[in-house]
Amino acid sequence: MATINTNMSANIASNALTRNERSMSSTMERLSTGLRINSAKDDAAGLAISSKMTSQIRGLNQAVRNANDAVSMLQVAEGAMSGITDMLQRMRELAIQAISDSNTSADRVALDAEYQQLRAEINRIGGNTQWNGTNLLDGQIGSSGTMTFQVGANASQTVAATFTTMGSTEGTVSSATTTAGAGLNAQVSTITLASGSFREGDVVSYTIDGKTASFGISIASGAMDAIDNAVNIASTSAGTVTAAHASATTVTLTAGTAGQAFVLDNLQVSRGVAGDVAKSDITTAASATTSLTTIASAITSVDSARASNGASMNRLDYASDNLQNVAQNTAAARSRILDADYAAETTELARSQIIQQAATAMLAQANAQATSVISLLK
Numbered sequence: 270m271a272t273i274n275t276n277m278s279a280n281i282a283s284n285a286l287t288r289n290e291r292s293m294s295s296t297m298e299r300l301s302t303g304l305r306i307n308s309a310k311d312d313a314a315g316l317a318i319s320s321k322m323t324s325q326i327r328g329l330n331q332a333v334r335n336a337n338d339a340v341s342m343l344q345v346a347e348g349a350m351s352g353i354t355d356m357l358q359r360m361r362e363l364a365i366q367a368i369s370d371s372n373t374s375a376d377r378v379a380l381d382a383e384y385q386q387l388r389a390e391i392n393r394i395g396g397n398t399q400w401n402g403t404n405l406l407d408g409q410i411g412s413s414g415t416m417t418f419q420v421g422a423n424a425s426q427t428v429a430a431t432f433t434t435m436g437s438t439e440g441t442v443s444s445a446t447t448t449a450g451a452g453l454n455a456q457v458s459t460i461t462l463a464s465g466s467f468r469e470g471d472v473v474s475y476t477i478d479g480k481t482a483s484f485g486i487s488i489a490s491g492a493m494d495a496i497d498n499a500v501n502i503a504s505t506s507a508g509t510v511t512a513a514h515a516s517a518t519t520v521t522l523t524a525g526t527a528g529q530a531f532v533l534d535n536l537q538v539s540r541g542v543a544g545d546v547a548k549s550d551i552t553t554a555a556s557a558t559t560s561l562t563t564i565a566s567a568i569t570s571v572d573s574a575r576a577s578n579g580a581s582m583n584r585l586d587y588a589s590d591n592l593q594n595v596a597q598n599t600a601a602a603r604s605r606i607l608d609a610d611y612a613a614e615t616t617e618l619a620r621s622q623i624i625q626q627a628a629t630a631m632l633a634q635a636n637a638q639a640t641s642v643i644s645l646l647k
């Protein structure tokens with residue numbers, strides 16, 4: 270039946286052309302982006318899965334960087350401990366040399382000068398070795414010397430590493446000096462120490478009017494009691510200095526003679542390996558013999574710390590390698606879900622283009638049918 274009000278052939282051709290245009294547009298979008306899923310309408314479930322995989326991959330890549338940073342931190346600590354080991358070995362050589370009676374008292378004093386400089390350097394290295402502004406070997410790091418590194422894409426996927434205390438300069442104060450004044454019975458100077466500066470086993474050293482002394486810290490007596498006792502038994506060139514503390518962080522020093530001036534400086538804390546050797550010296554054959562035992566213990570402590578440090582570095586290296594493998598495999602799995610198959614899409618595009626041409630030609634012919642019907646009226 271020939272009609273002009275409703276051209277069904279043209280409608281059918283037009284609808285087919287519209288559907289094909291949508292299909293061709295989707296194919297061209299996939300070829301342009303390289304993705305099979307460009308929006309939720311393409312594959313809602315696939316989009317949700319690929320989004321989770323993207324989160325996992327990005328988390329894994331960051332975890333790899335975290336592990337590498339942790340290895341770098343441990344390498345800094347290893348370098349410092351290697352230097353400490355070298356100095357301890359040199360101190361042991363000096364102690365062995367000092368034991369021999371072929372040395373005079375003056376010789377031993379000269380040997381002890383180098384010995385004490387090495388001891389002080391160990392303490393300095395322990396107190397100042399840093400990574401990214403964090404002291405690694407002064408006993409203040411993390412919880413009980415332990416740091417935790419995030420080496421996974423999810424919470425609680427961590428690796429812990431322990432940093433052994435080598436030394437500390439915490440507690441160091443600037444010089445405390447009194448000035449003699451007419452009519453004053455005593456001169457007073459106050460030293461304020463950071464709260465919590467001292468721990469069990471710490472060794473505190475100081476100089477008062479050029480005379481050096483050191484003392485150990487025990488929690489039972491308290492740090493401030495130890496300072497009081499140590500200062501109170503030290504005599505200055507002009508008299509005595511007494512110490513008393515009114516709080517857990519402040520010590521007040523008082524000259525015992527009217528108009529007396531004194532200087533207390535170089536107050537510092539040694540802990541860990543530096544604390545082990547802080548009281549040792551080689552000024553006599555006997556003290557040198559005792560120092561050998563102390564140094565041997567210190568070397569053993571450093572060797573143990575380096576072994577633990579090396580084990581942590583190896584673990585983190587393996588963790589980093591594993592994380593990279595997991596990230597690569599996850600990326601491959603996401604690709605199979607998300608990425609477009611170019612061979613299939615180009616084939617589909619060619620098919621759509623042919624259908625587009627055919628549908629366009631058929632629509633033109635369908636529209637021409639109405640003209641043919643009108644010719645019947647002539």
